[in-house]
Amino acid sequence: MDSQPCSGLKVLIVGAGFAGLTAAIECRRRGADVILFESAKDRRQLGDIISFGSNSGRIFRRWPGVEEALDPICHHSDGLDFRAFDDDFLIRQIWDSEEAWGKRFNGHRGEIHGIVWNHAVSIGVEIRLSSKVSEYFETDTEAGVVVHGEKISGDCVLAGDGVRSTARTIVLGFEDKPKSSGYAVYRSWMSTEPLKKDPLTAWLADPSKDLHVGWLGPDVHFLVATLQNGTACSWVLTHKDEADVEESWSAPGYVEDAIKTVEGWTPIVHAIIRATPEDRLVDWKLVFRDPLPTWVSPKARIALIGDAAHPFLPTSIQGASQSMEDGVTAAVCLELAGKSKVPEAIRAYEKIRYERVHAVQQTGVTNRDNWHKADFDQVKKNPESVKLPRQPWILNFDCQQHAYDVYAETVKSLQAGSDVPQSRAAL
Ligand SMILES: Cc1cc2nc3c(=O)[nH]c(=O)nc-3n(C[C@H](O)[C@H](O)[C@H](O)COP(=O)(O)OP(=O)(O)OC[C@H]3O[C@@H](n4cnc5c(N)ncnc54)[C@H](O)[C@@H]3O)c2cc1C
Structure with a gap:
């Protein structure tokens, strides 16, 4: 100026x-x-x-x-891949139409x-x-x-x-006073080293490109992003949680608790959660005001x-x-x-x-x-509906x-x- x-x-x-x-x-x-x-x-x-x-x-x-x-x-990454909780591919949302809006x-x-x-x-x-x-x-x-x-x-x-x-x-x-939103998020930021050891998750540690994948299921969603030449990975798992409200960016999360929220889901999601060092896992309650x-x-x-x-x-x-x-x-x-x-x-x-x-x-x-709140039979017929x-x-x-x-x-x-x-x- x-x-x-x-x-x-x-x-x-x-x-x-x-x-x-x-x-x-x-x-x-x-x-x-x-x-x-x-x-x-x-x-x-x-x-x-x-x-x-x-x-x-x-x-x-x-x-x-x-x-x-x-x-x-x-x-x-130029897009986000949506998959269903059983790993059925749903749709890829590409961001190219937004390029003119900025970065x-x-x-x-x-x-x-x-x-x-x-x-x-x-x-x-x-x-x-x-x-x-x-x-x-x-x-x-x-x-x-x-x-x-x-x-x-x-x-x-x-x-x-x-x-x-x-x-x-x-x-x-x-x-x-805050009110519970009825949801909470397990969140992690971790190195991809543990993911490389498992064939189910090794593809996430791709040094040539960043990946962004979301698995969606009834009242739960799990999003993974990789970055920094395939060395870092971040995931968030949003699920129902009626626990009392305590907002914190550092409340510890537990792998076994996170796993319970994705029972019956694809083994890939289980493998990512199980590979997460517990000291890298946060349990964050979402509140409304x-x-x-x-x-x-x-x-x-x-x-x-x-x-x-x-x-x-x-x-x-x-x-x-x-x-x-x-x-x-x-x-x-x-x-x-x-x-x-x-x-x-x-x-x-x-x-x-x-x-x-x-x-x-x-x-x-x-x-x-x-x-x-999606009906997953409908989502599979009309995957466009899950795009952000x-x-x-x-x-x-x-x-x-x-x-x-x-x-x-x-x-x-x-x-x-x-x-x-x-x-x-x-x-
Ligand atoms: C430790 C921490 C980690 C976070 N991690 C994430 C994350 O991983 N992902 C994400 O999406 N969002 C995260 N957030 C929230 C995110 O930064 C905010 O939602 C958003 O950026 C809006 O920021 P803000 O500046 O309004 O509030 P905040 O980012 O919460 O910043 C508020 C600041 O005010 C300071 N403060 C509070 N009370 C006082 C006081 N009385 N006197 C002086 N200073 C005070 C706090 O220490 C803090 O630095 C985090 C916030 C914090 C504080």
Whole structure:
């Protein structure tokens, strides 16, 4: 950027996930002073597979050097093979029709996170580790956080503190409890070395190409992706689970429990699960939260971003992308409003994002039910029905351009008290 439209603006950001890092990078690119508070004591290589659609891929590509760093570590296949639970081939979904929409990035969350983190630091984002925010405050002229008893103020706070957000309680004035979604996911990221030893699974360790295969059965789906020249493999197994809600990215999973959810399935799926080292297996409970009535604090100087505002089911394949779109949109709004009109920017951010996010969130339920509630006799007759819907309104979308396009009319409708949702224009 040639100009520095946000210079003089001090933005405090909570949480160095993809929402917080994107907001930090985008505010910093526009010249704001940014302090990012992260409760973890160091940046660790956490998680497993994460997906960024072409709508967020274009955000990475605007950051110098990031696409080049992501390419070698990400998954590159031109399609997804669907098979039935008994290994009958159903259909191959090819992504070529989406090429014009831009580039997707799917890979290890920790590795991608490291690249984005390093980019943030390289452009001058100050990241404070071991900095758990314990309180938030706002006045008519500033907003801030309390960290280890110290009060730190800025023009606004963007709170991207994840699914267990405490900022959410401040904004809402009550604690929003999660509900069980009735499903859970066993997840693993592993080396392909153990797979090479079994003829049933050795084909997955193909150094010449990345593979993406999904096996679908009644109320269960199992997806495998290989990457990094056939050396790494990630799989997810989504199944019914009525257990009580405890969200965690690190709850241990057990091979025998995972096997029970695919009884009667093809031996290939059993062999992949049995080859998985148990210390590489996570049991992740999926929770629902009803859409929040607002993401903005009473004086409109604190805004929720990312999962803090809107946790996603993984079957939307959009949680991380939408958290990045939040960060970009908030930064554009702050740029256009300027230091003297920060509350206007924060309200416009919410209005621009709210309907789009909730429409995308719904696709997590519809995609899941399409696979899980399918009648498999019908699926075999009409395999097209299992293809993932790939909607251009989600994926062929430039959130930065959209924010620039609709900001003025959004502010006008806010001032008029109108409730016309601006993001509908793009749906
Ligand atoms: C450890 C971890 C592993 C994950 N692994 C995967 C994965 O494998 N695949 C996948 O699809 N998604 C994964 N996710 C979730 C995914 O990153 C998010 O759903 C999505 O990217 C939206 O990100 P976010 O920035 O809103 O939230 P998150 O990524 O959850 O980031 C929130 C951040 O806020 C920090 N934080 C929380 N409270 C405070 C506080 N009070 N003060 C300061 N900092 C605070 C957290 O430490 C965290 O770094 C993982 C998240 C985490 C935290």
